[in-house]
Amino acid sequence: MTTAVESGRTADVIVIGAGAVGAATAYFAARAGLRVTVLDSGPLAGGTSSACEGNILVSDKEAGPELDLSLYSQKIWREDLAEFADLFEFESKGGLVVAASERSAQSLHDLTERQRASGIQVTNVPANSLTDYEPHISKKLTAGAFYPEDAQVQPMLVVAHLLRLARELGAFVHTRTPVTGFIRKGAAAIGVQTPQGDFHAPSIVNAAGTWAGNIADLAGIHVPVLPRRGFVLVTEPLPVTIHHKVYAAEYVDNVLSSDAGLQTSPVVEGTDSGTVLIGSSRERVGFDRTVSLPVLAALAAKAIDLFPVLEDIKAIRHYHGFRPYCPDHLPVIGPDPRVPGLWHAAGHEGAGIGLSAGTGKLIAQSIIGISTDLPLGSFAPERFEQVLT
């Protein structure tokens, strides 16, 4: 017989969303001894976590709260999750950022100075040494910087394995179970409604990624998480051709940019399976799923600029996803003072895979009520209220 607790109807924590962030949250909460139930409207990893690239980057960050979270998350991947690294193809392959003009060489150089000061490991690479790192790289580049900490995972395997590990610690994962409303006791949230019935828990985590704003709406509060579309091209499988993740210095500007227009800066990387991923674009077009040929063309052209050898290589498919972003480009992580019992863990934009491990652990600490390894103030969910009023 299945009791309510056995199927997870009553839990200590409900996690809404089975993406990377939800999976990491579930794992760390279960590891802390909490009874966890994960609910997702689709299959597992059905959201942005299966439409991204799986880079765990420090190279695209500048001093500030996101870098702190990045460096913290790096530590969690490399320490807490080290024993599972092979399961999700964690590979500390390093990132190579390259500049194509004297001007961007200079700004790359300045960036590395600032990054080094804030604790990022980085080696400046003169133009004539770039081929030591990447034999096929364009001879036209002017400078580079190598970031040994940049790593890569297979994000779907991250989700699937972290959820498996959580289940082994007693968690329940219900796919195809959309959350349609909250059960309240006064201001507090004490459970959620789904077409498959109610689930109860004193702590509920909104890890619904790009759809986290909808979940907030269901709770009657405002958390602005918006979609920023990105396309990725996938090539035919190749023998190892590209050793690191390689991207143009302009990428960093694009990541940090608030411009709504299209930005494409190539990020080229090989994967375990032999295919080369060419990402990625950034544009704000809502949830528009129609293919954009200009974006694909720009990605292809820029990838060939970096690696002329790719010219006669074929793309076999492309995919796109919607990065969850907040207006200030910082995620929302932590308890929501407006709705006691509700936590948010969303809005990680183009870094949600890398940041998932750290986010999950911090949320677990916050729920248990111990002091968090990092202060969460900058990520406070209610910070947008103040902006609005």
Add this chain to the structure above:
Amino acid sequence: MNNNDERLMDCDGAPLPYEPGQSIGAALMNAGITSWRTTRKDGKPRGLFCGIGVCYDCLLTVDGQVNQRACVVPATSGAKIETGGRVLKDTAIQKETDKAARPEESHD
């Protein structure tokens, strides 16, 4: 040059005859060659499977053009066929790549 000489291709340096109208894959089959590349992971041999350009099992290099489907490319006099599933155009670069060890990653 008589008709028979004309109906020859070069497969890895050896002459490969063909009949008019045959695909390269058909010419290979006729010559008793049933496989011409190996898989990436397990090194298993592959030749024709679907026969109509759908499965990509039959890939080989024709006149320097990599990853051509043997079952759809028509045989033609003097075509240079390379088996083995080479992927990058420049063989020298390919070899270098296959060997290339990851560079020593030192940082100060």
Add this chain to the structure above:
Amino acid sequence: MTDRVFDIGVIGAGPAGLAAATAAASVGLSVVLIDAGSQPGGQYWRHPDEQQVGETDHAGHHDWTTFTTMRSALHTAMEAGHITYLPDTQLWLIDPVKEATARRTLRLTNSYTAGPEQHIARRPTEVTVDQLILCPGGYDRQLPVPGWDLPGVMAAGGVQALLKGSRTVAGRRAIIAGTGPFLLPVAVGLAEAGAEVVSICEAGAIRNWLPHVAAAAQVPSKGLEGAQYAALMAKHRIPYRSRTIIRAIHGETSVEAVTTCKVDSSGTPIAGTERRYEVDVVGLGWGFTPSLELPVMVGAQTRRDVDGSLVAVVDDQQRSGIPGVYIAGEATGVGGASMAVAEGKLAALTAAADSGRPISPRDVSRLQHKIKRFRGFAVAMHTAHPVPEAWTGWLEPETVVCRCEEVNYGDLCTAHEELQADDARTLKLVARPGMGWCQGRVCGYAIAGIAASLCGREPSEEDLRSQGKRTLASPVALSDLAALNNEIHL
């Protein structure tokens, strides 16, 4: 590139596409006919390259006159400038419809880039059309079986294509297995070409099989009546064994032998019925399954057909539900060449009517009537030749399911049991079947079936659709993509 705008783009020059293109031209529409193959005819009327072998005698080719009549119409329309025919041309992307013009641009590339010059001459890389008739046909449907990745094992249709297109016999001793009437022409074709066919293994239980099966086969290589067929089978001493499957294929570097066995009505092997045959060719076919990336790309609805394959939904006039897009032939449900021809014609008439051309309502209802009759027949065929329910029970953990990415059945079981992959899409995401070169064309149907059987349910449309979606209809060189960078504007 200069603008090339046509009233109608027809994709595929098989039975459906040829019929559609010629019918559309005959009512005054300008047509561009795009086909990956080198000659018109598609799979059914595949024939050796006539530029090389000259016109051949196809007296035996069933329905050959239907083909030559349409081909003449094609040539006439080409000369008159009504049809632009682009052979050796692969459509790789259909642009979203442009709001200002309500037109679609089709992105094209060469089917292959090596070989005889006339085939690889540079062709247009794009054309723009008001309306689109998709006739992409299909390919053999496959179920994995231990050893099916050995060289010498081929799709039954591939064996046939070698015979019809290249006049090449795949080997000396063959066995043909799977289900459906199509196994017969393959076996007879091989035997006529001099190979020994040790057996046809039909998984279904066929009573009165010959007249019934042979009539359905519409054998293009030999237009034979049922009785003549029986005679040919007898002449070549080809044993036909029903309720029989290939249980395993053996060999080191190519096929050496197979083990067959009897199955019960669910497809479960019956112990003690194993037989071993030494062979060097195995032809496998479980009917055909449509090529659906183009319908899915334009947003057409799909459904699971009676035979379990994913097919495009059309109304009774071949409309896809997406304005300006019509679908005909195998893509709407596998039903053979005659039905494809009727559907192609009807699609053209409907497209013409929808763009304000006068057409004869009598022609429409005549075609609808025909299609209905063919469809009824197809349904009967599919019902008589089902994929056995218990087929996943034939798999061993080491059996390769996805040939491209080399994913074994055991990998899929693990993904389900340990990682909670409970649909075909999630299986693909965590275990990679269908992610390789062929993008799930070969294993997609099987993956959907495996996902369902692991979960103890029927395969769903969603399972199939996750395997049928391909964001590029064929591989495209990055340099071709990059070349568009300067041409298109945001």
